[in-house]
Amino acid sequence: MGNVYIFRGKAATGKSTLANMLGSKLAIPVFCKDDIVDAIKSSANIEDRSIRNAICYNVLSRMIQRSLDLNTDIILDIALGDRNGAKYFFDRLDFKENRTFKFFLKCSDLNEWKRRHEERLKNPLPHQSFKSIEHVFEHYEKLDVNPFEDEYIIDTSESVEKSFRDISRIINYGL
Template identity: 30%
Template sequence: MSLIILIRGRAGVGKTTLSNELGKELKLPIIRKDDIYDSIFNYIQDHHTRNQFCYELIYQMIKTTLDCKADILVDAPFSEISELQEWVTKHGGVLKPILCICSDEELWAHRFNQREINPKPNQMITNFEEMKKHYGDSRINGVEGELILDSVHDLKVLIEQSKQYIQYNL
């Protein structure tokens, strides 16, 4: 049975840092939504279409992973995951969602505002206050059974918590 580990959360909370280290630790490949977005930026002009393409490609890559009975880590800011949860289960896999948050808004704003220095195509909003206005509610709620990690804590501790959660629930 395939294991799909999903690292999700708002921009700038630490998803990429967490997924990079967890991927290294578990020796798993990572599908990163932002990498796909940045790669297609010059080929698809409309932001909505780019996002739609990214998520469709993520689903296809997860399906291939499930067909191969392999495991993978996905770094994508899914705000709603019930549909993904059902889809992965239907295709014979197990979804392990991890919600990454940052409870220290000052730290989160500092991280987020670093995007202004050299923004990537997927980083269209580079100011924390603008991001909060754009989303209205800057937080994403966890779902039942999901591990919630606060990136204000030491990365090594977060990795250990992630590994325990993944092993505990298999």
């Protein structure tokens, strides 16, 4: 039986930072949706975001299913802040007997979340599609960005160290 750690939420809530911290501490791989998007964008030059995302999540689901079938420990860093998209993705997977920890990350401090986006806008990575703060708010107002009942809510408005301690307590590791 493997352990699966899933980090989901809006952009700029600390998913990648915390997933990578956990991966480093536990010495297990982190599967990141953004890595696949960046590879597709740089090699296939697919500009249509919906097509790129469909390819990305299809590749990612196959990689994750292989790990689930092998009962290996993995970390999944995905955006899928929208519940509908997340449900569709998770329904494609058979978690089998793997122990799953689902974390929904949010930043309850709107000013802090906005500040993080402003920093990202200065030097965007290839997978970052937001063009302005207004674009960020416009994108998320259309979505159902709420946790599922089986997700642990991690509020990342404070320090990354505090958020990591919260996660460590939940998974019951003395990290």
